[in-house]
Amino acid sequence: MLERELTVSNRLGLHARAAARVVNLLSGFQSHATLECRGRSVNAKSIMGVMLLAAAQGTRVTLKLEGPDEAQAMAAAEALFANGFDEQP
Amino acid sequence: MNVGLLLVTHRGAASHYPPLLERLLGRVPLPLELFELDFDIDLDAVLPDASGALRRADQGQGVLILTDLYGASPSNLAARLTQLGTPARRVSGLNLPMLLRLCNYPELPLEELALTAVAGGKTGVVLDHA
Numbered sequence: 001m002l003e004r005e006l007t008v009s010n011r012l013g014l015h016a017r018a019a020a021r022v023v024n025l026l027s028g029f030q031s032h033a034t035l036e037c038r039g040r041s042v043n044a045k046s047i048m049g050v051m052l053l054a055a056a057q058g059t060r061v062t063l064k065l066e067g068p069d070e071a072q073a074m075a076a077a078e079a080l081f082a083n084g085f086d087e088q089p
Numbered sequence: 090m091n092v093g094l095l096l097v098t099h100r101g102a103a104s105h106y107p108p109l110l111e112r113l114l115g116r117v118p119l120p121l122e123l124f125e126l127d128f129d130i131d132l133d134a135v136l137p138d139a140s141g142a143l144r145r146a147d148q149g150q151g152v153l154i155l156t157d158l159y160g161a162s163p164s165n166l167a168a169r170l171t172q173l174g175t176p177a178r179r180v181s182g183l184n185l186p187m188l189l190r191l192c193n194y195p196e197l198p199l200e201e202l203a204l205t206a207v208a209g210g211k212t213g214v215v216l217d218h219a
Contacts, residue, residue, distance in 0.1 A: 020115075047114075048193070048213060051213075053219075
């Protein structure tokens with residue numbers, strides 16, 4: 001199991017398109033993926049789950065990954081978060 | 090092949106969804122058809138066109154019909170569409186969370202997809218903060 005704290009860095013936070021990017025990315029991996037924020041844990045492969053976090057810019061979320069490709073999935077997710085979901089900062 | 094979606098709503102209550110979903114998701118992973126109804130329309134008169142939309146949405150796995158308001162004419166029309174022979178279920182209370190949730194689980198068979206739609210629609214209604 002891998003666990004990493006990630007920061008939502010883009011201006012709009014984990015809004016619908018950003019959430020869709022996260023879900024699309026993680027859905028390409030086999031590993032089980034959860035995102036945690038403020039005591040709430042959601043399926044990181046579910047758009048509505050990620051939307052319910054309502055994570056604004058600056059929010060720190062914890063991504064937990066478990067499965068055969070967890071390292072690759074984590075690297076990809078870290079890159080996406082670091083890049084602000086490819087949006088303007 | 091995935092189940093098809095058919096949105097049956099009042100005029101103007103469905104047509105904004107396809108471009109919105111494409112913008113949010115890049116692509117819509119289920120066949121998606123619309124049928125919007127004008128007010129004071131005779132349901133018998135539009136049933137053939139509506140059944141055409143149903144057939145276009147069906148790729149052999151059946152059709153999940155989503156309608157905006159239970160008990161309204163679009164929903165009543167949708168109920169009749171479920172009786173035409175094409176496997177179909179009707180879920181009322183269409184909203185964006187429902188559609189996003191469906192797009193998240195596009196491979197589910199009709200019965201499970203219908204339950205997913207209901208769950209997604211309800212989950213999306215939140216007072217203040219989730």
